[in-house]
Amino acid sequence: MMRALLVAIGFLTRVPVPAHAYDDARAKASSLAWYPLVGLLIGLLLGALAWLLRDTPALLSAGLLAAAWVAVTGALHLDGLADSADAWIGGMGDREKTLAIMKDPRSGPAGVVALVLVLLLKFAALASLGPAPWAALLLAPVLARAGLTALFLTTPYVRSSGLGTALTDAPRYACGLALALTTAGCVLFGGRGLLSFVLAAAVFGLWRQACLNRLGGCTGDTAGALAEMVEVAVLVGLAVR
Template identity: 55%
Template sequence: MSNLFLPLIALQFLSRIPIRLGEVPTPEQFGRATLFYPLVGALMGGGLYALGYFFGETYLLLHAALLLAVWVAFSGALHLDGLADTADAWVGGLGDRERTLAIMKDPRSGPVAVVVLVVMLLVKFCAIAALLDSHHFWALLLAPWLARVALPLLFLTTPYARPGGLGQALADHLPRRALPWMLALNAALMPLTGLSGLVALVVALAVFLWWRNRLMARLDGTTGDTAGALVELVECAVLVALAI
């Protein structure tokens, strides 16, 4: 499969858009596709930005609910699932690495996962409503974009905590020379959106550093679920910061 398909691999992996690639990507291609994770986030944010205007005459709360529904549908709740599994494991793991990893593999969701999901969606909904009320549509672009910039940054700087599987294959085949340049380029683009972009960048970086610190302290690395949790945390933090 040609490298021209790498953006499509990234889009297929991070979204529920039906994309047929003709063949299963190799681990090397999955790794190189991380270069285009920010592009997927920017496309998603651009779509939300456009919908923010399209639904402009809609009742405010319904407007916010529709945008949040599209947001969740785009990724198929992939990152929310990671957040839920991480929340259950973090509380149930009682500070123990192996117990935390074992609970994270359990597909069942406990009460902690449900509470965290409800709180996350409620905070996002309220932040989106506040942003729409102030016509601050840039946040709809910046939040998903920066969250998907944070993903390859996490994979680049954090070891994989659980051997085997797609996550390990991805970590083993990261384009480690090209990724820093890609991340720097995306960071440099943030000021083009004005002060909002700078604030969003600082907030996203702060959340990333805090979450990575917690992951290293508990797991000595990251997993697919904790990476998904990072996406949700960055999105929520950026929305709230720009709504305040």
């Protein structure tokens, strides 16, 4: 169980974990159930930083929080977002062409624009949340990673190999329990939690259907794009609430 948690931490963050944790195929599959908890750990780190920056001007605080967010995750999901944006536009509706573009390590104009817009929206939302953005900083990363759990649990993985291959054998009961606990946690946040849950669910449903229509399933890149879109939706939704 602890090895699966270490795998999840090592994959979703830049926190170093023992290399031997990745040798267990069962731990890799079981790590999917721990994704929401890793999101919570990310949120707690960001919340602690926000507390340290509570007397810092709002724009500077937002910029530092956004930079820390990228640093702690290693821009993993931003890479998936950029690849998905390039592939969705360049693929022109063709499945094989879309998948081929996603494998290209280079970023095209669509990917760059997507990155700029997402980071800009995160920065603007964080600057608009005020000096105590605790709820947003917890809910956004948790729901984004819960979305990944739900995606791999319910959607075919279309690559024959890749980072998401091992997750297709994830324990369904443990993953379902993690999603149920995430939902209960949102309820505890009251109106903000419910709004965040609805926004995350809407983004999840729309993007999952788009992936099914175009690809017949998901890839690691589309999963990364989902995480980024959920985070943006929650942050912006809570900022304008």
